[in-house]
Amino acid sequence: MDADQTPAPIPVFTSEIDEARETAIMAGAMAGLMLGELRKNVSALLKTAQCFRRNADAWPRKFLPPDLESITFVLSAVDEIRDLMLCRQYHAPDLRPAAVSDTPSPPTFAEVVKAPPEPAETRPQQPSKPRHQPAAARRDAAKPSRRALPSTRLIVDLSGCHPTKKPHPASLCNALNDALGGRLAVSAVSTTCSGNLILHASAPASSAQALAAHRSLVWSTISPLLGITDLAEPPMYPADPWHKVVFHRVPLMQPGALPSDRDFIREVAKRNQLPGTQYRIGNVRFLLERDKAPREEVTVRVDFIEQEDARRFLRDGIFLFGSHCRATRYKLRSSNGRRTSGGHG
Secondary structure, rough: OOOOOOOOOOOOOOOOOHHHHHHHHHHHHHHHHHHHHHHHHHHHHHHHHHHHHHHHHHHHHHOOOOOHHHHHHHHHHHHHHHHHHHOOOOOOOOOHHHOOOOOOOOOOOHHHHOOOOOOOOOOOOOOOOOOOOEEEEEHHHHHOOOOOOOEEEEEEEEOOOOOOOOOHEEEEEEHHHHHHHHOOEEEEEEEEOOOOOOEOOOOOOOOHHHHHHHHHHHHHHHHHHHHHOOEEEEOOOOOOOOOOEEEEEEOOOOOOOOOOHHHHHHHHHHHOOOOOHHHHHHEEEEEEEEEEOOOOOOEEEEEEEOOHHHHHHHHHEEEEEEEEEEEEEEEOOOOOOOOOOOOOO
C-alpha cells in the first residue's frame, strides 16, 4: 500500500436493517456449516431406521429401543429448523456491490433513437406460457403452497392394558401439565371407542410429535391415575386425520338392538380379515333418525385411521353380520340440514 493511499473505511451500520442483515448472513453461514456436519450422519441414521422397520414387527412392543424418543425429537426439531431457514415470500435484496452488478444501465435518448424498433409480437419482459393451460395447473397456480400442519393429537395405545380407574379428563390434563412444567401443554384428553386415550396438544406451541418425545414422562404420570402400575410403556403415535366411510343397510341381529363399538370392530375384523383393527379404526357412529321406530337395518359411519382401509371398503364394500353392505364417502351436513353422504341406508 502506498504511503499516501487512504485505508479502506470500516463499515458502519447506518440502520437497524443493515445490522440485522449482516447478523442473518453470519448466522446463515454458521448454520450451513452445522448442517454440513449433520448431513454426514443422515445416511447412517436412515439405514438404522430402515433396519428397524424391517424387524420392528418381530420385536415385542414393550422392548422398543428408547432411541426412538430421540429420533422423534430430532425429526420435530429438524422440521422447525426447516421452517425457520426457509426464505420468505418476498425476494431478498441484491447484496452485490454496484460495481459488479449485472444489471445494464438505462439507455440514453440518442441510443433509443438509433436502435431499430422491436417486433410487435416480441415481449421479452413477460415469461412465455402455454396457450391452453390445463385446468388443474391453473388451480394449483392460484393456490399458495401450504405445508400440512403437524398433528396435535397423540394416541396412547391401551389395547394391551386393562385400566381399573376412569379419571376425569380434567384430572389427566392437570397432572400432565404439572409434569411437563410449562415446556408443553395438553388442552384435553378424550377416549376412542376402542379404549385408547387421545392427548390433545395445545397448538401452536405444542404438537403430538413434541409430546411423543416425552412419552416416558407422560406414561409415568397417567398410569397411576388409570390404575395401571405393572405394565411397560405402551405405544404412542400421532393421530393423522381420520378417513370417514358410511356403510348402508347394515343388518342388526335384533331390531333396534345396536351392537357395542367393540363388538362392531370385532365383526369388521372377523368378516373382512383386517389384522390389528385396534390400531386401524378410530370411531364408530350409528346414524339414526330419532323419529323412526326400531329398524332391522341401520347406517353406520366408521372413522378409519389408515387411508388404504377406507379406499378398500369404498371400492369393494364391506361384509357385516352376514350381508354385503354398500360404502360411500362421508360428507358433512349442508346448511339446510340435509345429509350429503351419497345416499341413505
